[in-house]
Amino acid sequence: MGRHALGVPPKKRMQKKFADALSLLYSVFSITKTTHFTTMSCCNASTTRPDLHDLSKRINPEEKRLVNCKQVDVNQLMPLKYQWAWEYYIKGCANHWMPNEVPMQSDIELWKSNRLTTQERHVIMRNLGFFSTAESLVGNNIVLAIFKHITNPEARQYLLRQAFEEAIHTHTFQYIVESLSLDQREVFNMYHEVNSIHDKDAFEMTLTSAIMEEGFSTETTEGLQTFLKNLVGFYVIMEGVFFYSGFVMLLSFKRQNKMIGVGQQFEYIMRDESIHLNFGIDLINGIRSENPEAWTPQLEQEVREMIKKAVELEVAYAEDCMPRGILGLNATLFRDYVQYIADRRFDRLNMPLEYGSKNPFPWMSEVTDLSKEQNFFERKVTEYQKAASLEW
Ligand SMILES: [Fe+2]
Ligand SMILES: [Fe+2]
Numbered sequence: 001m002g003r004h005a006l007g008v009p010p011k012k013r014m015q016k017k018f019a020d021a022l023s024l025l026y027s028v029f030s031i032t033k034t035t036h037f038t039t040m041s042c043c044n045a046s047t048t049r050p051d052l053h054d055l056s057k058r059i060n061p062e063e064k065r066l067v068n069c070k071q072v073d074v075n076q077l078m079p080l081k082y083q084w085a086w087e088y089y090i091k092g093c094a095n096h097w098m099p100n101e102v103p104m105q106s107d108i109e110l111w112k113s114n115r116l117t118t119q120e121r122h123v124i125m126r127n128l129g130f131f132s133t134a135e136s137l138v139g140n141n142i143v144l145a146i147f148k149h150i151t152n153p154e155a156r157q158y159l160l161r162q163a164f165e166e167a168i169h170t171h172t173f174q175y176i177v178e179s180l181s182l183d184q185r186e187v188f189n190m191y192h193e194v195n196s197i198h199d200k201d202a203f204e205m206t207l208t209s210a211i212m213e214e215g216f217s218t219e220t221t222e223g224l225q226t227f228l229k230n231l232v233g234f235y236v237i238m239e240g241v242f243f244y245s246g247f248v249m250l251l252s253f254k255r256q257n258k259m260i261g262v263g264q265q266f267e268y269i270m271r272d273e274s275i276h277l278n279f280g281i282d283l284i285n286g287i288r289s290e291n292p293e294a295w296t297p298q299l300e301q302e303v304r305e306m307i308k309k310a311v312e313l314e315v316a317y318a319e320d321c322m323p324r325g326i327l328g329l330n331a332t333l334f335r336d337y338v339q340y341i342a343d344r345r346f347d348r349l350n351m352p353l354e355y356g357s358k359n360p361f362p363w364m365s366e367v368t369d370l371s372k373e374q375n376f377f378e379r380k381v382t383e384y385q386k387a388a389s390l391e392w
Contacts, residue, residue, distance in 0.1 A: 066287050067218050067227070069151035077153040082286065085154040088279040092161045095275070097268045099172035104179040104261040111180045116258070119326050124259065126321040127246040128182070129190025130197045131269075132173035134238065137204055138276075139166030141234050145211035149218045149227055150283075158279055165272050172265050179261075196320035200242050200313050207233035224294040228284060232303050235280020236345050237310040239273050244341050245318045245334055248361055252327045255363070267367055281348045300351060307342055308354065314338045333360040 063071040064081040080086050110116060116124075142163045150156055177187050191201045207230045210216070218224045247270045254263025288295045318334035325331075339355035346353050 064152050065290055066152050066155060066283065067149055067224065067291070074151055074153055074156070077157060080154050082152060082154050084282055085152070085158050085279070088275055088282075089154070089158040089161050091275055092158065092165060092272070095268075095271055098168065099175040099265055102261050102264050102268075104176070107259050107261040108179060110258060117326070119322075119324055120253070120258075123249050123321050123326065124253070124262070125182075125187070126190070126194070126197070126317075127250055128173055128176060128187050129194060130200070130317070131243075131246060132170070132177070132188050133191040133197075134201065134204075134242065135166050135169040135173065137201060137208075138234060138238055139163050139170065141204070141208045141230070142166065145208050145230055146234075149211070155283060162276055162279070165276070169269050169272070172269065176262055176265065194320070196313075196317040200238075200310075200317060203310065203313060204233055204238050204242075221294050224287075224291055225296075225299050228287060228294060228299065229302065229306065231280060231284050231287075232306060232349075235277055235284065236349070237307060239280065240277045240345050241307070241310050241314055241338065241341055242317075243270075243273055245314055245321070245338065248334070248337065248364060249321060249327075249329065251364070251367060252329055256327060270367065281345075284349065303349070304346075304351065304354070307345060311338050311342050311355075336360045 059072040059076055059079075061072075061079040061081040063069070065071075066082070142159055147156065147159050147163075150159060173187070176182075177184055191197050210226050211230050216223060216226070218227045247266060250259070250263055250266040251270075253259045254267070315331070315335050315338055318338070319331040322329060322331055322334070336357045337360050339357035340359045343353040343355050343357065
C-alpha cells in the first residue's frame, strides 16, 4: 500500500481520527461543544460557560453522595470521600487470578476414571450449572442496573473491578467445562432446565428487570427502595447466600483431595465473593445512612421476607444437589448452615437475627483466613489479602 493509499495524507487522517474520537466522547457524555464540558448528564446541569480558571469550581468531596448526587462531577475520583470503597478496589486488585493458571490434570484423570460415584458427579454438575450462569447474572446486573445509579466515582471504580471479576468467574466455568470435556449445552442451560437453579435465578432476574423498567429513577423514595432491594438481592442474597452451599460442596471435595483444580477455583471465587459481599453491604448501609427516609420499617420487613425466601430456595437447592448424603454432608446440615449464614447477613444489615442456628462447617472459616499460600503454578509464595476480617 502506498503512502497515500487512502487518498488522505497521514496528518489529515490523524486529525480526522481525533475529531471522530472527540465526537464519540461528546455523544457518550452528552457534552455539547458550545458549552465547554459543562452540561454532562451526570453532574451539574448548568448551561453557562464557566471560567476555566475558576478555582471555586473545584469539587468539595464532602458533597459526594452514593446515589442521586448532582453537586459534583462523577468523573473526578480524587479527592476521595468513601475511603472504604477505594480500599475494596485495592483489595480486589491484590487478589487477581485467572482460571487458566490452575492445573486441571488430576481433575481430568479423576473425572475420566471410575473413582467418582454417580452422586458425587451429580453434585459437581449441579454446581457448575448454577454458577456458570449466576456469575453472568451478577455481572449483567452491575453493568445494566447498578452502575448507572451509583453517582460516586470511588464506588464506581470498585464496580468496574467487580464486573471484571464476574467475567473471570464466568470464564472459570467455561474453562472447567472445556477441561473436563463436559456438555456445554447441558451445563449452561441448567438455569432453564433444573427447577432448583431456575427458581434461584428467577428470583434475582425480577430484581434486575424492576430497575430496567422505563422511567425508573432513584430520585423518588419508592425508586430508591426498589434499588435497595436490588442491592440486597444481588449482594446479600445471590453473593451472600445462594453461593454458599456450592462453596461448601466443592471445597469438601478438595478437602478429600478430589477435584482439587475445581476446588482451587472455588476457593479463589469465594475469596473474591467475600469482598463483593462486604462492599455491597457497606454500600447498602451507606445509602441507608444518607437516605434514612427510604429504609422504612416496611422496607426492612420486605428485606427480611426476601432473605427468608432465599433461605428456603437455597435449602431446596442443597436437597436437589444432595438427595443422599455424601462426603459427610447432608441436606439437614445445609439447612443449619444456610440459616447461620443468613443470620450473619442480618447482623451486618443491623437487623435482628432470625434463626439462631449453629455453623455445622466451622472449617469454612479456615479457607478465607489464609493470608499466604503456595502459588499453584510457579511454586512461589504469593501474598493475598487477608480475608479473616471479612464477612464470609
Ligand atoms: Fe462472581
Ligand atoms: Fe460476585
